[in-house]
Amino acid sequence: MARGLATNKSRLLLAGLVLGHLVAISKQVDVGDGATLFERWLFAVLSPLQGLISGGVDGVGGTWSNYVSLRGVREENERLRDRLAVTELLLQQRTHRAREAERLRELLQLRAVLPLEVLVAEVIARDGVPWFRTVTIDKGSQQGVALNAPVISPNGVVGRVIRLGPDAAVVQLLLDQESGVGVRIERSRVTGVVAGQVDSAGQLTGDLQMKYVPMLADVVEGDLVITSGLDRIHPAGLVVGRVRQVTLGTGLFKEILVAPSARFDKLEEVLVVRTPLPDVSATETVQ
Amino acid sequence: MRVFWTAVALVAALAVQTALSLIGPGWARILDPFLLVVVYCGLKGGETHGMLAGAAAGWMQDVHFGGRVLGLAGLTKVLVGFGVGLAGTRFQLTEPGARLLVVVMAVLLDALVLRQLAGAFDVTTGSLTVGGLAVRAGVNAAIGMPLFALLERRRWPGSRA
Numbered sequence: 001m002a003r004g005l006a007t008n009k010s011r012l013l014l015a016g017l018v019l020g021h022l023v024a025i026s027k028q029v030d031v032g033d034g035a036t037l038f039e040r041w042l043f044a045v046l047s048p049l050q051g052l053i054s055g056g057v058d059g060v061g062g063t064w065s066n067y068v069s070l071r072g073v074r075e076e077n078e079r080l081r082d083r084l085a086v087t088e089l090l091l092q093q094r095t096h097r098a099r100e101a102e103r104l105r106e107l108l109q110l111r112a113v114l115p116l117e118v119l120v121a122e123v124i125a126r127d128g129v130p131w132f133r134t135v136t137i138d139k140g141s142q143q144g145v146a147l148n149a150p151v152i153s154p155n156g157v158v159g160r161v162i163r164l165g166p167d168a169a170v171v172q173l174l175l176d177q178e179s180g181v182g183v184r185i186e187r188s189r190v191t192g193v194v195a196g197q198v199d200s201a202g203q204l205t206g207d208l209q210m211k212y213v214p215m216l217a218d219v220v221e222g223d224l225v226i227t228s229g230l231d232r233i234h235p236a237g238l239v240v241g242r243v244r245q246v247t248l249g250t251g252l253f254k255e256i257l258v259a260p261s262a263r264f265d266k267l268e269e270v271l272v273v274r275t276p277l278p279d280v281s282a283t284e285t286v287q
Numbered sequence: 288m289r290v291f292w293t294a295v296a297l298v299a300a301l302a303v304q305t306a307l308s309l310i311g312p313g314w315a316r317i318l319d320p321f322l323l324v325v326v327y328c329g330l331k332g333g334e335t336h337g338m339l340a341g342a343a344a345g346w347m348q349d350v351h352f353g354g355r356v357l358g359l360a361g362l363t364k365v366l367v368g369f370g371v372g373l374a375g376t377r378f379q380l381t382e383p384g385a386r387l388l389v390v391v392m393a394v395l396l397d398a399l400v401l402r403q404l405a406g407a408f409d410v411t412t413g414s415l416t417v418g419g420l421a422v423r424a425g426v427n428a429a430i431g432m433p434l435f436a437l438l439e440r441r442r443w444p445g446s447r448a
Contacts, residue, residue, distance in 0.1 A: 013338060129353070163350070
């Protein structure tokens with residue numbers, strides 16, 4: 001009798017939990033990319049815990065490294081690495097601007113170059129499940145990070161912020177199948193969207209797939225792929241990767257594989273763009 | 288007291304998963320310490336404990352390692368916790384062989400349910416090959432079995448014999 005009651009109780013609980021989860025998940029799906037209050041609250045409560053753990057892991061590793069190496073040299077190295085990251089980004093932008101200057105002059109639409117205000121953030125956790133590709137960074141809303149803020153590295157675009165806490169944020173990597181970045185081929189100006197590529201078994205391969213490129217579009221292997229700015233999230237002109245393979249698809253579009261420029265397996269520090277994205281018409285002329 | 292130890296186990300799982308993700312991301316995608324906590328709670332505490340531990344574990348995993356939509360791992364692990372708890376009350380699952388089977392089944396159920404749920408809610412996810420699943424099941428079983436045996440030495444308050 002008692003066992004029967006307990007079983008009924010647990011089944012009621014199961015039904016309640018399943019229903020609650022379905023409602024919670026459905027609500028997010030309806031909302032789309034916007035963060036709900038509940039989501040923000042939950043992440044705010046739980047993210048400091050991960051920060052503490054990451055701090056602990058880093059602390060143990062750091063103590064040992066500092067013991068072995070000279071403290072001064074290590075600190076100077078970190079400082080120089082930070083400066084190098086920013087410098088490489090500036091160099092990347094300037095190289096790109098130089099290539100585009102001729103076209104800009106011809107169009108007589110030379111406008112002020114977009115200065116990108118960026119924030120250096122440290123990766124405190126990487127993806128822990130096989131289903132998604134995310135990293136957690138140690139900067140959140142209190143440091144000025146916004147939801148959907150583009151995240152880049154000196155090598156190229158990394159992804160965008162999908163979950164925000166006061167002192168931490170989760171970044172969806174370009175490698176994730178759910179990601180989607182508006183891009184264009186720098187040489188031919190052909191536009192498309194890139195997202196994580198999966199093989200026939202459904203496994204993420206580490207490459208990107210450029211979608212919605214018409215069969216007749218001019219794309220060849222080795223072409224540089226940059227952000228188009230048309231997604232209203234990523235500023236135009238940032239390097240995404242290089243075309244690795246172009247094949248004729250079965251439908252209306254080409255099948256294009258892109259090797260990402262960012263080294264996702266070696267991400268330690270990233271740059272979060274804080275500058276609000278200007279109008280698309282403006283970003284197109286900035287390159 | 289049981290709640291306290293479950294919370295401790297979940298925090299330990301988060302610590303292990305975070306540390307693994309920093310040290311070796313490949314390993315973090317194979318070993319699922321949250322799943323091991325859910326399986327153990329289900330085995331020792333029955334379906335209610337398994338479900339509640341599953342909900343907590345799944346949400347922690349969702350918030351820290353999940354994608355755009357939260358709750359997929361939460362619901363998955365609720366179902367895994369319920370399944371393991373139900374099996375624990377119906378069958379004698381104290382032998383190592385039986386527990387090995389439970390961990391393997393739990394890993395398979397976890398992957399299957401999450402994939403189906405993601406599909407139902409139009410969330411695209413990566414997936415595992417049969418080989419990848421086998422490795423994931425094997426590694427979790429290889430780590431879970433001795434861990435469970437170690438925890439067996441400590442009796443949970445109110446646990447079944």
